[in-house]
Amino acid sequence: MIRYINAALLDDVCAEAKASPRRRKNRNFHTSDDQPGQRLLNAIEPGSYVMPHRHLDPDKSETMVVLCGTLALVIFDDAGAIIDAAKLSANGAMLGVDLPYGTWHTVFALAPDTVFLEAKAGPYCPLAANEKAPWAPAEGDAGAAAYLAKLMQSLPEHDLP
Numbered sequence: 001m002i003r004y005i006n007a008a009l010l011d012d013v014c015a016e017a018k019a020s021p022r023r024r025k026n027r028n029f030h031t032s033d034d035q036p037g038q039r040l041l042n043a044i045e046p047g048s049y050v051m052p053h054r055h056l057d058p059d060k061s062e063t064m065v066v067l068c069g070t071l072a073l074v075i076f077d078d079a080g081a082i083i084d085a086a087k088l089s090a091n092g093a094m095l096g097v098d099l100p101y102g103t104w105h106t107v108f109a110l111a112p113d114t115v116f117l118e119a120k121a122g123p124y125c126p127l128a129a130n131e132k133a134p135w136a137p138a139e140g141d142a143g144a145a146a147y148l149a150k151l152m153q154s155l156p157e158h159d160l161p
Contacts, residue, residue: 003029005041005117010068013043014113022139023048026118033124042116044071044109049144052076052106052133055120062120064088064107065096069114073097074151076104080135085155088116104133108148 003009009027016025023045030038042064044050052074055062064071066088075084087110088094096116099105107116137143 005067009041010043010113010115013041013115014045017043017045017048018112024050030122033122035122037119038122038124039117039119041067042118044107044114044116045112046109047145047148048109049139049148050106050108051139051144052080052104052136053127053131054104054133055101056128056131057121057125058101059121061099061101062118063096063098064116064118066090066114066116069112070110071114071116072108072110072152072155074106074108074155076106076133078104080104080133082151082154087155106136106151108151110152 013025013027016027017023025043027041027043028038029040064073068090070087070089070092073086073088074082077083086094086097088096132138137147
């Protein structure tokens with residue numbers, strides 16, 4: 001089945017993200033979690049926390065391209081220190097990123113109605129314990145909102161909206 005990525009689809013997935021308690025929603029283009037290619041739209045709203053993580057499988061490098069809105073990308077070293085940060089925007093100088101496997105990272109929305117296209121190898125597997133950052137709060141933990149605020153404040157001024 002051909003599926004067009006158009007404004008109506010982006011509006012729909014953004015509305016779903018706004019209605020979600022997690023403030024994000026994905027729309028999969030792959031038909032099952034065991035497919036060898038995972039292709040999806042991720043809609044994320046400001047305030048949604050994605051725990052820093054990495055993918056250790058050498059086949060799990062991931063590509064993200066922002067279609068609308070503005071996304072912050074933060075890269076960490078093994079101890080949790082920020083080693084790089086970037087603003088990715090559909091209308092900006094940087095549209096996306098290709099992250100090698102094993103890279104500690106997180107993303108968060110800097111603008112409402114942020115949607116990015118994500119692609120990585122399948123099958124889908126939940127993150128293993130050693131792929132979750134031991135130095136960051138888990139999603140839903142009491143400290144997650146404060147940690148996200150700290151990450152936002154750590155972005156260089158030129159990377160803020």
